[in-house]
Amino acid sequence: MKNKLMEVSDVGRFFRDGMTIMFGGFMGTGTPPTLVKALEESGAKDLTIIGNDTAFADTGIGPLVTNGQVKKVIASHIGTNRSTGQRMIEGLTEVELVPQGTLVERIRCGGAGLGGFLTPTGVGTVVAEGKQVIEIDGREYLLELPLRADVALVNAAVADTAGNLRYRLSSRNFNPIIALAADIVLAEAGEIVEVGALAPDDVMTPAALVDGLIKGAA
């Protein structure tokens, strides 16, 4: 299997202005700090970022918003990062709020080659605006469409050099889902092991999905 390990300095070349970037994490837990830092330092701007939330002003994906690198946020929650709300009000950053279950399912949909799905979540609310309502067996559902990205930034606890990943506790969250939904998948892991050190049943994201891997802080 190919060795996917690279230096942090190799990562910058994947980022361009105007890209759509997905990131794992829930209020920063499970967001890859080194990859986010590399994206920050790349100076790429006009980004669309997709993830559960924008964390805090100085943790997780937060700094990217604060820095003004982000044109649009697609998230379920922006309340903990004041800069996101402020930039939204000032018209500097567009924010699309999506219910968390719908958000992660739209990402899964994009990664799984599905054209959309029907969810009861959001029926009769502002979330339904502009969406097709389809009735199945007398219950109304919204037709929600897939989300994909150019690059996904994934945080793992352990990775083998081929890119098989394993997550730990609640830092798993969106990570295994975004790993299917982007053209380029970059992963960061606190611990890098030899191929074979992760048993096949212990792998949570198969190596075939990972394009590049860096060693992060343990």
Place this chain on the structure above:
Amino acid sequence: MKNKLMEVSDVGRFFRDGMTIMFGGFMGTGTPPTLVKALEESGAKDLTIIGNDTAFADTGIGPLVTNGQVKKVIASHIGTNRSTGQRMIEGLTEVELVPQGTLVERIRCGGAGLGGFLTPTGVGTVVAEGKQVIEIDGREYLLELPLRADVALVNAAVADTAGNLRYRLSSRNFNPIIALAADIVLAEAGEIVEVGALAPDDVMTPAALVDGLIKGAA
């Protein structure tokens, strides 16, 4: 956490004529042998069974079909069990053939509270007959609907007494998916351990989904 462990002799009470039963397994690998035997011995008839295939005449779910307990089969493949094909031709058992990816996704959909999903699989084939075609971004998709069951029969490698389950190698297949899609979930595991022996990151199906657990053959 509740202890879900029961005797095989307690299992028969869950089965009734006319029920819909989902089962894990791929050509018998990962189908719970003891639970299938209990269903067979319960004598429940006119069953609808949902699973990837009908295995072989004498393995996996096969014997149930051969015995005439099954009114309808929903599966992706029946070729390895001659009795299924024969009963279909004789008009004794109805067979609904569903592409494997669509089948498992319909089950996931039923377990995940979604009303349906759009798949490109089957467009322009007999699978599309009677189904709504929805165009998204210029590509055609079939609207496929959820599947649920009264009882799911799950096969695990290891279970704790609360019902946390872990699968092994290719016997995982449909098992973790059907565990969300039935009113009653019965699991069989070759090895039963104390609660706490499975680390939280090693659990593949949470105990909360499992209603009853039996010790199967190791």
Place this chain on the structure above:
Amino acid sequence: MSPKELIARRVARLLNDGDVVNLGIGLPTMVANFLPEGVDITLQSENGFLGIGPITEQDVDLVNAGGQPCGVVTGAAMFDSAFSFALIRGGHVDACVLGGLQVCQNGNLANWMVPGKMVPGMGGAMDLVVGSKKVVVAMEHCAKDGSSKVLKECTLPLTAVNCVSVLVTELALFEFVNGAMVLKELAPGVDLATVQERTEADFQVAFDLKTMEFDSAELKEAAQ
């Protein structure tokens, strides 16, 4: 007993042994402290696990749905966010307890946004109230300015329509049955007139209207 504690204690007694429960941030989180003896519930955290427990040692990879460090019970199980919301939307959560900004008489809930003021996002709330078997709203009856939060019609953006099963405030407990809002219980020392006065919604009064029950040990504990 503070109003919030009263609400949390009453909600705790709505939960059944064996239930899988999702508790929202704030007041709902307090419910876990007041479970009756012998009631074993499993707490779901929508960021990806079943079995929230008391924190023993802080672990950077283990936070609850409020982003706060937490612990897990023995027998906990971790999963990804897609699985977590499959559980939530798929009816595998027996009850969720959420705070509310407004509840109206047909069971609509508004709890995620005040236009022009507070736009944090809905997080997992919309999925939780649509998917949980029982939706309990735990909130104070009136806003700080004294206006009722229990309305004929919600004026704030909705979280979901017809979703509330039970509303518990420091004054009363209402159930929503077949589209009707029914007053089932009064808080200790509260009379019907007070509830009527502080409630804008039209509601029915149960034939067997009761006073909320707390067992004596509980009251004694609360008094301390």
Place this chain on the structure above:
Amino acid sequence: MSPKELIARRVARLLNDGDVVNLGIGLPTMVANFLPEGVDITLQSENGFLGIGPITEQDVDLVNAGGQPCGVVTGAAMFDSAFSFALIRGGHVDACVLGGLQVCQNGNLANWMVPGKMVPGMGGAMDLVVGSKKVVVAMEHCAKDGSSKVLKECTLPLTAVNCVSVLVTELALFEFVNGAMVLKELAPGVDLATVQERTEADFQVAFDLKTMEFDSAELKEAAQ
């Protein structure tokens, strides 16, 4: 070299280093034996893993998509069937190789059913041909009765429409480009007239029509 071996050897050379590949049952399975030196591919098994390998010791829990005992390579990863088909439909499989009953000139494939005769079910084939980046059909050019399996229009129930990327038979290799079927290569010792005679489909002939290349080591090995 038997017709089947020739097909398998030619298909093997269509695969690129680093590809994730799904090989169907029968002839396609043979492809794994003929990978060129230095081409490292990962084999997907749609029943739930990446990294099929040679069988070392039989394990009751480890079978391939044909239900046969198999092995795994170092670095293999297991998953459930929903994930497996997310990989397949989601474009994460670079190439799939399947057998065919009929292929027609617009790239339709029929390979799962002969009404009134063989109704085994489509298994994962319909998802594989819709989702894989490249769909290679590996089949003999004519049926046992000598009739062409490469048709103007398929007469058997379809697996999918416009799905075939490349068709490899013991006579020729065709590519399907923008709805057109193009003859790109002839098998060694086969002339265009023979292909035309045994093909019902209308096809274009590539300007740079070539003879299939096999390296000398390969031919030597095959001759033994």
